[in-house]
Amino acid sequence: MIRTVLGDISSDMIGPILLHEHLLFDIVPPGTPGDRQADIRAEDRWQVDYRANECAANAVQTDVAIAAAELAHYAADGGSLLVDQSIFGLARDPEGQARASRQSGVHVVAAAGTYVEAYVPEDLRTLSAEALADRFTAEVTDGMDGTDIRAGLIGEMGCSWPMTAFERRALEAAADAQTRTGASISVHPGRHDTACAQVLDILEANGADLCHVVLCHMDRTHPDGTGIRPLVERGAVVEWDFFGVESSHYWMTDEVELPTDLGRLRLIRDLAGQGFGDQIAISHDICTKTRLRHWGGHGYGHILRNVATLMQRLEFPPALVSALLRDTPLRLLNMKENPQ
Numbered sequence: 001m002i003r004t005v006l007g008d009i010s011s012d013m014i015g016p017i018l019l020h021e022h023l024l025f026d027i028v029p030p031g032t033p034g035d036r037q038a039d040i041r042a043e044d045r046w047q048v049d050y051r052a053n054e055c056a057a058n059a060v061q062t063d064v065a066i067a068a069a070e071l072a073h074y075a076a077d078g079g080s081l082l083v084d085q086s087i088f089g090l091a092r093d094p095e096g097q098a099r100a101s102r103q104s105g106v107h108v109v110a111a112a113g114t115y116v117e118a119y120v121p122e123d124l125r126t127l128s129a130e131a132l133a134d135r136f137t138a139e140v141t142d143g144m145d146g147t148d149i150r151a152g153l154i155g156e157m158g159c160s161w162p163m164t165a166f167e168r169r170a171l172e173a174a175a176d177a178q179t180r181t182g183a184s185i186s187v188h189p190g191r192h193d194t195a196c197a198q199v200l201d202i203l204e205a206n207g208a209d210l211c212h213v214v215l216c217h218m219d220r221t222h223p224d225g226t227g228i229r230p231l232v233e234r235g236a237v238v239e240w241d242f243f244g245v246e247s248s249h250y251w252m253t254d255e256v257e258l259p260t261d262l263g264r265l266r267l268i269r270d271l272a273g274q275g276f277g278d279q280i281a282i283s284h285d286i287c288t289k290t291r292l293r294h295w296g297g298h299g300y301g302h303i304l305r306n307v308a309t310l311m312q313r314l315e316f317p318p319a320l321v322s323a324l325l326r327d328t329p330l331r332l333l334n335m336k337e338n339p340q
């Protein structure tokens with residue numbers, strides 16, 4: 001059973017899945033200067049995209065009609081379901097997600113939880129782990145933001161580096177909410193090569209099932225693949241979610257060189273060859289306008305349209321292709337039976 005914004009559906013109705021995207025979002029750090037409503041002109045598009053974090057207007061997309069059109073493009077490429085990990089703090093819009101899903105026919109799963117502390121308002125930052133756990137649980141079982149639209153995943157739970165006290169409590173709460181709801185947890189780790197291990201330590205100590213925990217952003221956290229094996233040995237799923245970003249370096253810092261799509265696939269092939277093919281997730285993590293079709297970007301269909309071809313070129317076994325495109329995200333989204 002998969003919990004979408006239009007209700008619970010059976011997993012046999014679902015084809016290809018994108019586990020980590022943003023459909024309606026505002027990821028501009030609070031207090032950032034700049035005109036968030038400014039137009040992005042065609043002649044500026046490449047430069048805005050290249051320095052993705054420097055243009056406030058690029059990091060906001062709250063237009064439901066455009067979101068629905070982007071989902072329709074994804075459906076035309078064969079897409080079936082998309083998880084919008086725009087959690088509280090990133091302009092989560094359950095009603096908008098439901099409208100875009102209904103208009104496009106694409107299943108949309110929404111997310112419970114909170115993003116990194118800088119995005120969270122003061123009244124939430126002071127909550128105890130228990131109060132946060134109640135809140136996250138209710139988002140899965142009752143509804144989000146005053147609606148009866150329910151989340152089907154917890155996260156991306158936001159972690160800075162170093163992790164703040166609030167973020168640690170929120171992770172503890174996510175573990176508790178997972179136990180109570182059967183929903184999987186997705187974590188945005190801090191930008192440090194020991195961040196993921198710390199995340200798993202906290203989740204494990206609080207009773208989380210690490211086989212239902214996804215560590216996001218391998219692309220920038222472990223760009224050459226070093227350090228990933230100990231994470232999958234603990235049962236966690238690791239996610240390469242910058243597909244479509246064909247840039248030499250991470251836009252947030254020039255110290256991190258990014259893999260290309262082909263490089264990501266080689267790292268994935270290596271890990272799968274070591275026996276961990278069922279613990280790998282892929283996605284685009286689209287969170288800027290310039291990566292959407294409306295603004296000349298690759299859109300949500302890039303993996304199905306282009307990356308699947310690269311998988312063939314690298315002779316990925318068919319079982320690995322289906323694990324990446326459908327089976328592993330489906331397993332993660334499948335809510336466990338009989339939650340409390």
Ligand SMILES: [Zn+2]
Nearest residue numbers: 020085156285
């Ligand atoms: Zn994300």
